[in-house]
Amino acid sequence: VIEMGTPDRSVVTTCAYCGVGCSFKAEMQGDQLVRMVPYKHGKANRGHSCVKGRFAYGYATHKDRILSPMVRESVDQPWREVSWDEALSFAAKKLVGLQQKYGQKSIGVITSSRCTNEETYLVQKLTRAVFGNNNTDTCARVCHSPTGYGLGQTFGTSAGTQDFDSVEKSDVVVVIGANPTDGHPVFASRLRKRLREGAKLIVIDPRRIDLLETPHLNESHHLPLKPGTNVAVISALGHVIVTEGLYDETFIAERCDVDAWEDYKAFISDERHAPEATEALTGVPALALREAARAYAQGGNGAIYYGLGVTEHSQGSTTVMAIANLAMMTGNIGREGVGVNPLRGQNNVQGSCDMGSFPHELPGYRHVKQPEVRKIFEDTWGVELDAEPGLRIPNMLDAAVDGTFKGLYCQGEDILQSDPDTKHVAAGLAAMECVIVHDLFLNETANYAHVFLPGSSFLEKEGTFTNAERRINRVRKVMAPKNGYEDWEVTQLLANAVLKETGGKPWNYAHPAEIMAEIAATTPSFAGVDYTVLEEKGSVQWPCNEEHPDGTPLMHVDGFVRGKGRFIVTEYIATDEKSGPRFPLLLTTGRILSQYNVGAQTRRTENSVWHDQDVLEIHPHDAENRGLRDGDWVRLASRSGETSLRVKITDRVSPGVVYTTFHHPDTQANVITTDYSDWATNCPEYKVTAVQVSPSNGP
Numbered sequence: 001v002i003e004m005g006t007p008d009r010s011v012v013t014t015c016a017y018c019g020v021g022c023s024f025k026a027e028m029q030g031d032q033l034v035r036m037v038p039y040k041h042g043k044a045n046r047g048h049s050c051v052k053g054r055f056a057y058g059y060a061t062h063k064d065r066i067l068s069p070m071v072r073e074s075v076d077q078p079w080r081e082v083s084w085d086e087a088l089s090f091a092a093k094k095l096v097g098l099q100q101k102y103g104q105k106s107i108g109v110i111t112s113s114r115c116t117n118e119e120t121y122l123v124q125k126l127t128r129a130v131f132g133n134n135n136t137d138t139c140a141r142v143c144h145s146p147t148g149y150g151l152g153q154t155f156g157t158s159a160g161t162q163d164f165d166s167v168e169k170s171d172v173v174v175v176i177g178a179n180p181t182d183g184h185p186v187f188a189s190r191l192r193k194r195l196r197e198g199a200k201l202i203v204i205d206p207r208r209i210d211l212l213e214t215p216h217l218n219e220s221h222h223l224p225l226k227p228g229t230n231v232a233v234i235s236a237l238g239h240v241i242v243t244e245g246l247y248d249e250t251f252i253a254e255r256c257d258v259d260a261w262e263d264y265k266a267f268i269s270d271e272r273h274a275p276e277a278t279e280a281l282t283g284v285p286a287l288a289l290r291e292a293a294r295a296y297a298q299g300g301n302g303a304i305y306y307g308l309g310v311t312e313h314s315q316g317s318t319t320v321m322a323i324a325n326l327a328m329m330t331g332n333i334g335r336e337g338v339g340v341n342p343l344r345g346q347n348n349v350q351g352s353c354d355m356g357s358f359p360h361e362l363p364g365y366r367h368v369k370q371p372e373v374r375k376i377f378e379d380t381w382g383v384e385l386d387a388e389p390g391l392r393i394p395n396m397l398d399a400a401v402d403g404t405f406k407g408l409y410c411q412g413e414d415i416l417q418s419d420p421d422t423k424h425v426a427a428g429l430a431a432m433e434c435v436i437v438h439d440l441f442l443n444e445t446a447n448y449a450h451v452f453l454p455g456s457s458f459l460e461k462e463g464t465f466t467n468a469e470r471r472i473n474r475v476r477k478v479m480a481p482k483n484g485y486e487d488w489e490v491t492q493l494l495a496n497a498v499l500k501e502t503g504g505k506p507w508n509y510a511h512p513a514e515i516m517a518e519i520a521a522t523t524p525s526f527a528g529v530d531y532t533v534l535e536e537k538g539s540v541q542w543p544c545n546e547e548h549p550d551g552t553p554l555m556h557v558d559g560f561v562r563g564k565g566r567f568i569v570t571e572y573i574a575t576d577e578k579s580g581p582r583f584p585l586l587l588t589t590g591r592i593l594s595q596y597n598v599g600a601q602t603r604r605t606e607n608s609v610w611h612d613q614d615v616l617e618i619h620p621h622d623a624e625n626r627g628l629r630d631g632d633w634v635r636l637a638s639r640s641g642e643t644s645l646r647v648k649i650t651d652r653v654s655p656g657v658v659y660t661t662f663h664h665p666d667t668q669a670n671v672i673t674t675d676y677s678d679w680a681t682n683c684p685e686y687k688v689t690a691v692q693v694s695p696s697n698g699p
């Protein structure tokens, strides 16, 4: 449905949904948004868009938005609308009181990858410079934190290596644990174009994704692995490449740590990694593995794109490092058409990680333990900083249940609906004495809140988002904030309310451009970024500094960020989540084109007509065993909990595997998921849950 009208002006801004970062012209009639038109000069999308960016903006003006701050002494009381001053003073007094009573580390923040770079920078500054601890985390914890760890360990920085244009030079494209058609549609169109031109496709996914149906594919390989066996599959590919001598000796000798390579080579050559030895474990036929390995290693420019099907596992970080190993051993790094590229789910996952929203890293991926890095920020902020890494989201919740973590500022993130093991999240929130929710809507987490601060939508703010290709795009204000303030202003007001209680010097930013100037002054990879440059160039890709004044489309061209590329031994360790007689199937999850994450935005738009409920995909064999017909209601149960869904019978999933999306709150997918997580980063293992499916009469 397109709202029609006659626009009298337009503003170029950036889509707030996925990590492609499409540019749009928001066409306005007075203060009304008439339509969103894909911007033909947008470097990430070149005039294209998908149904989310084009049509699903109505949530910004939806009647459910809360526009007035609210407070309450306890969660069993009704909300009381108050002025901004009263709400901020109430919140500040609570937070300061908690620190006085329980200690400096008893409070923290969670920020969102939906927010701008400038907002995220201020939130981590609030934590570090005002609260005096490092208890700051981001929703990237539950999606791409293993990317941060894995690419940091192997290449030296946490970022995709290529720009989107690069795919036009790829000869072989490997897609692992991602479904770009639904998750990153505009990039998927470019990828499909390249496939139609003859590039080969290798898909590693438990489900037969849509890309495999691309007409006139030259050559495709589908490795339908059992959920949880990514590392074993990638090791099998590595084994074939090494034992058949398909690796790039020159690249390894010149660009990589040769000692680490020798260790890795000895490890991966072991027969236990051979496709024939892993076939039963992974469910992928040995011949298919061998053919895919040869296609990637011998097919010319090989590019790898991956998504949450890689990261959201107990071995998420290991899988990212295994992927990096594959790219290095074949010399597929440092030129157009190759590389390793995480497809970021949210609009600003890349940016929120860049901005230091992790509890162990200051902006620019620099550890809080490094005194020379702390000094840069101490000099800029005029405070002494804590050298001890703070708490991650799951640790905050554990500490809350244990009684040592008491207060939380949660910006733009509904942790009760988004995070795993809903019962544990609820217990943690219920144990806190002050929960501040800063959001557009009264979300599920707000049921446990004492202060609600209304948020502003992407149409109501100035700032920047950084997309999956490290492109910093401007977000421009299309209309005045309906709640009175942009989100960065609310964070500044909260900081100043706390500083008023503690006697600190207030912040005084007048515009996000000033925040970006501070980011540039403190963070080398952003040193050349400012709003004037962004106006002139439209966008730039970091690193953008004296050495790279026009930005950096391709990373690691002459050398890796860490110097020599580092191979890491990636031993497969089975997840503790196992199928068995009680829970014989493995559930994995994904997205659908018209909807976005838990649906808080898209369900409040006309996009809902395309998808009014989540369904459970099940193989015909498993459906027949249970006497199920298409559309039947089933009970989906795991060790953690149960829910009800309708089934769709399809051979897109393999026998033993079921699949659902998680866009509707009624689905309650996280009632089902476990509390297992990635060993290095605590990213939840959303993609493997042992379940039973049985007929039911519905919810």
Ligand code: SF4
Pocket: 015, 016, 017, 018, 019, 020, 021, 022, 045, 049, 050, 051, 052, 053, 054, 184, 185, 186, 187
């Ligand atoms: Fe582009 Fe992603 Fe927005 Fe779709 S959701 S318009 S692909 S940025």
